[in-house]
Amino acid sequence: MNNKIIFILVLTLAALGMLTFFTFGPATNMRIGIRVNPSSLQPTSISNVATGTNAALNVYHNRDLAENFYTIQFPQSWQLGQNQAGGYTFTFGGGTAKVETMDVPDNSTLELYVLSQDEPKLKSSLSGYKRVNYQKLSVNGSDAYQLTYTSTVNGTSYQTVRTYITGADKAGVITLTANTNQVGSIASIFNPTINSFHWEK
Amino acid sequence: MKQIFLFVSLAVIGFGLYLKFFYDTPDEQITINFFVSWFLIIVGTSSLLMNLFWASKKKQKSIEE
Numbered sequence: 432m433n434n435k436i437i438f439i440l441v442l443t444l445a446a447l448g449m450l451t452f453f454t455f456g457p458a459t460n461m462r463i464g465i466r467v468n469p470s471s472l473q474p475t476s477i478s479n480v481a482t483g484t485n486a487a488l489n490v491y492h493n494r495d496l497a498e499n500f501y502t503i504q505f506p507q508s509w510q511l512g513q514n515q516a517g518g519y520t521f522t523f524g525g526g527t528a529k530v531e532t533m534d535v536p537d538n539s540t541l542e543l544y545v546l547s548q549d550e551p552k553l554k555s556s557l558s559g560y561k562r563v564n565y566q567k568l569s570v571n572g573s574d575a576y577q578l579t580y581t582s583t584v585n586g587t588s589y590q591t592v593r594t595y596i597t598g599a600d601k602a603g604v605i606t607l608t609a610n611t612n613q614v615g616s617i618a619s620i621f622n623p624t625i626n627s628f629h630w631e632k
Numbered sequence: 633m634k635q636i637f638l639f640v641s642l643a644v645i646g647f648g649l650y651l652k653f654f655y656d657t658p659d660e661q662i663t664i665n666f667f668v669s670w671f672l673i674i675v676g677t678s679s680l681l682m683n684l685f686w687a688s689k690k691k692q693k694s695i696e697e
Binding site: 433435436439440442443446447450451454455534536537538 | 658663667
């Protein structure tokens with residue numbers, strides 16, 4: 432073995448050591464660009480007439496990669512559940528709400544992914560799954576797809592409106608579930624909540 | 633033998649570059665993708681260099697003889 436080869440071997444080992452440190456060491460978050468959106472730390476209270484009533488709303492901002500920052504409004508009366516990166520969960524009288532981001536492979540479109548991957552998952556995981564409606568719509572200029580379905584939990588029937596909103600990297604997913612008997616009355620809150628979603632650019 | 637080693641080295645570099653620039657990495661796998669792609673690029677490049685230097689050393693010896 433000549434000196435040049437030993438030198439390359441040493442250089443390679445040093446480079447691999449640096450790579451390991453840089454990948455799994457303290458600089459990881461800085462390298463891949465994850466940062467907390469400062470405005471996501473606290474919900475912002477606003478009074479808004481978006482619902483057609485004078486319901487008070489809270490504005491939430493997600494925390495994730497910068498390109499996946501979004502803003503959404505939920506009624507203040509809804510109870511915020513356990514906080515998670517990139518999403519929020521809520522409970523309210525007779526239902527639940529969730530907003531999250533979903534990774535869509537580059538070799539698929541959001542609509543194809545929803546119909547070929549996500550809906551079959553819902554079918555297999557929820558008891559009594561039955562599709563009620565599927566439609567394409569626009570949410571603040573972004574293409575969106577809305578799946579409405581019913582399912583049964585502990586003998587109670589629930590209707591869910593699941594809206595997938597196209598984004599630059601991930602898709603935004605808003606899942607609003609209510610007791611089937613209350614759907615008519617709560618629809619006036621669901622629609623403005625969905626329409627309040629917008630990507631922060 | 634030399635050609636096979638050269639081909640394998642180039643294939644390793646090529647696969648590393650593919651993972652780095654063309655593979656659609658899910659967000660939760662960004663870190664492991666970063667590590668594996670750079671690992672392959674570094675190992676591939678160093679094996680390529682070693683192959684070239686080793687060969688040139690042998691060639692030099694044969695010329696001297």
